[in-house]
Amino acid sequence: MSDDEDEAPCLVPVPSAPGAGAVPVTILTGFLGSGKTTLLNYVLTQDHGKRIAVIENEFGDSMDIEQLIAKDGMDGSVLADNLFELRNGCICCTVKDDLVTTLETLLQQRSKFDYIIIETTGLANPGPVAACFWLDDALESALRLDAIITVVDAKNIARYLDESREAALQIAFADRLLLNKSDLVSAARVAALSSRLRGINAACDIEVTHRCAIDLDKVLDLRCFHADSTAAAATSAAAAAAAAAAPVELCSDAEHEHGDSCGHGAAQSSSGSSSGAPCVHTSGVSTFAITLTEAVDLVALDASRPHRTVYRIKGVLAVAGSDKKYVLQGVHDLFDVTETTAAWEPDEPRLSKVVFIGRGLDRGKLEEGLRGCVAAASGSPQSGTKSDLPDRL
Numbered sequence: 001m002s003d004d005e006d007e008a009p010c011l012v013p014v015p016s017a018p019g020a021g022a023v024p025v026t027i028l029t030g031f032l033g034s035g036k037t038t039l040l041n042y043v044l045t046q047d048h049g050k051r052i053a054v055i056e057n058e059f060g061d062s063m064d065i066e067q068l069i070a071k072d073g074m075d076g077s078v079l080a081d082n083l084f085e086l087r088n089g090c091i092c093c094t095v096k097d098d099l100v101t102t103l104e105t106l107l108q109q110r111s112k113f114d115y116i117i118i119e120t121t122g123l124a125n126p127g128p129v130a131a132c133f134w135l136d137d138a139l140e141s142a143l144r145l146d147a148i149i150t151v152v153d154a155k156n157i158a159r160y161l162d163e164s165r166e167a168a169l170q171i172a173f174a175d176r177l178l179l180n181k182s183d184l185v186s187a188a189r190v191a192a193l194s195s196r197l198r199g200i201n202a203a204c205d206i207e208v209t210h211r212c213a214i215d216l217d218k219v220l221d222l223r224c225f226h227a228d229s230t231a232a233a234a235t236s237a238a239a240a241a242a243a244a245a246a247p248v249e250l251c252s253d254a255e256h257e258h259g260d261s262c263g264h265g266a267a268q269s270s271s272g273s274s275s276g277a278p279c280v281h282t283s284g285v286s287t288f289a290i291t292l293t294e295a296v297d298l299v300a301l302d303a304s305r306p307h308r309t310v311y312r313i314k315g316v317l318a319v320a321g322s323d324k325k326y327v328l329q330g331v332h333d334l335f336d337v338t339e340t341t342a343a344w345e346p347d348e349p350r351l352s353k354v355v356f357i358g359r360g361l362d363r364g365k366l367e368e369g370l371r372g373c374v375a376a377a378s379g380s381p382q383s384g385t386k387s388d389l390p391d392r393l
């Protein structure tokens, strides 16, 4: 597995939007055996009216992938033509170039499909996969990363989080989590797990599923990475920011209900006050939000660099000189700021709310970095020229 925390390059701001008619791409991830293929087959066999191309990443060649995937879509036998396999490595590292090549090949047959789903291996880090869509100019204009969907095995996820860094990464990067295999755990366990997952990623939606059965509009065409003509993205990011007001980490033991026996007290917020949440002692991945009352300077923001421990950034920004809300989306060291069509209401407080998800986040430094992006007109003592900027967002 690659370790992006150690190898993250400098910031590459990505201001451009995908072209009109760009094909939506969903990245489907989740730890080994969580139900990714079950979800894929569920989607493929539903009546959605889409011609979906599938890119399937498996380790080795011991399995016949075509045996695992539903062969016939609703409209006949499209899938045989539109199923691509990436073997002998993981798309987040060794076969990343193969993914780009496969996508380019797919685009040459553009008339055959109108949606792409990429199913990663159970050990993949979705961050570098998502970054492909922002780093390759041709892909960026032809494809639109729609969402990262992470399937979670309710029965085993707590153990996986203890044992695997990838399990936490897959949750950290998710736009939507499917807490699957709900039939194998109690309702109380589902509630505790949901709380724990929110402690890792407070900015995603969680759907509890059995065999990944879910409304398709909660899986496809979510438009999580680009603001569309409505203010939906801005609104949901703001809500996520509000929900993530304090870092929350939860106990990692699968069967461990919080109590004195874990030896940890309630989690402490960075301000030192108790969040009242159960403790946690493993993944180290958490979420918190920073709110600014001052407008942000986009030039300053572009010049800043997300700290390499940040996996995802989502937010709504009030930008100096604009009446519109802006949406901030980031994956690792890449980020994208998009103007929405939604304007701030005259009596609405212009608050910029940014949610950070990552491992061992230093709230103080991130806040300092964000405050370095406050516009000069806001009158902040830290606003102003690029030379003032801390180099870490």
Ligand SMILES: Nc1nc2c(ncn2[C@@H]2O[C@H](COP(=O)(O)OP(=O)(O)OP(=O)(O)O)[C@@H](O)[C@H]2O)c(=O)[nH]1
Residues within 6 Å of the ligand: 030, 031, 032, 033, 034, 035, 036, 037, 038, 039, 121, 122, 180, 181, 182, 183, 184, 209, 210, 211, 212
């Ligand atoms: N009990 C139960 N079993 C499920 C559920 N969803 C999937 N399964 C089963 O879990 C097993 C693994 O499901 P897959 O869909 O193959 O999981 P995967 O994530 O694609 O697995 P890998 O590709 O090996 O990582 C299969 O036997 C499924 O039938 C569920 O909600 N409840």
